[in-house]
Amino acid sequence: xxxxxxxxxxxxxxxxxxxxxxxxxxxxxxxxxxxxxxxxxxxxxxxxxxxxxxxxxxxxxxxxxxxxxxxxxxxxxxxxxxxx
Amino acid sequence: xxxxxxxxxxxxxxxxxxxxxxxxxxxxxxxxxxxxxxxxxxxxxxxxxxxxxxxxxxxxxxxxxxxxxxxxxxxxxxxxxxxx
Numbered sequence: 001x002x003x004x005x006x007x008x009x010x011x012x013x014x015x016x017x018x019x020x021x022x023x024x025x026x027x028x029x030x031x032x033x034x035x036x037x038x039x040x041x042x043x044x045x046x047x048x049x050x051x052x053x054x055x056x057x058x059x060x061x062x063x064x065x066x067x068x069x070x071x072x073x074x075x076x077x078x079x080x081x082x083x084x
Numbered sequence: 085x086x087x088x089x090x091x092x093x094x095x096x097x098x099x100x101x102x103x104x105x106x107x108x109x110x111x112x113x114x115x116x117x118x119x120x121x122x123x124x125x126x127x128x129x130x131x132x133x134x135x136x137x138x139x140x141x142x143x144x145x146x147x148x149x150x151x152x153x154x155x156x157x158x159x160x161x162x163x164x165x166x167x168x
Contacts, residue, residue: 011130011131011133013130015131020123022120039104040102047095049098050092
């Protein structure tokens with residue numbers, strides 16, 4: 001595999017997985033005061049549009065990465081609304 | 085402009101701008117207890133690799149979006165370390 005593809009995959013993996021530590025922390029802590037609602041609202045909407053973009057372009061990596069991201073980000077947004 | 089490009093631009097704008105409300109909130113609040121350090125560490129590294137990927141592919145939209153994102157995300161990571 002070319003180095004450029006390795007870097008792209010590493011980038012996609014890290015940005016997709018990055019919300020997981022926040023999900024775990026928020027489930028444990030049950031506190032979301034320091035977290036910005038608008039950040040997670042914009043992020044959810046943005047990732048939703050990336051998912052639509054991937055579906056329209058029939059691009060499996062974009063669909064997969066953003067599908068997983070959207071799932072994690074919506075959990076944080078839901079917890080933010082729940083523990084407001 | 086085709087609808088698919090409008091959706092892609094909207095997606096890029098929203099995900100890039102999403103960290104800005106968190107930057108503003110954290111500067112005002114000076115509290116980061118509920119924010120996951122590992123989320124922002126993974127996100128910074130992931131966006132850094134997206135930037136390298138964009139530079140290697142000579143892809144201006146990827147370079148621009150991730151350059152702005154990296155700047156905002158590193159501010160939040162710095163504030164998380166500062167107010168730990």
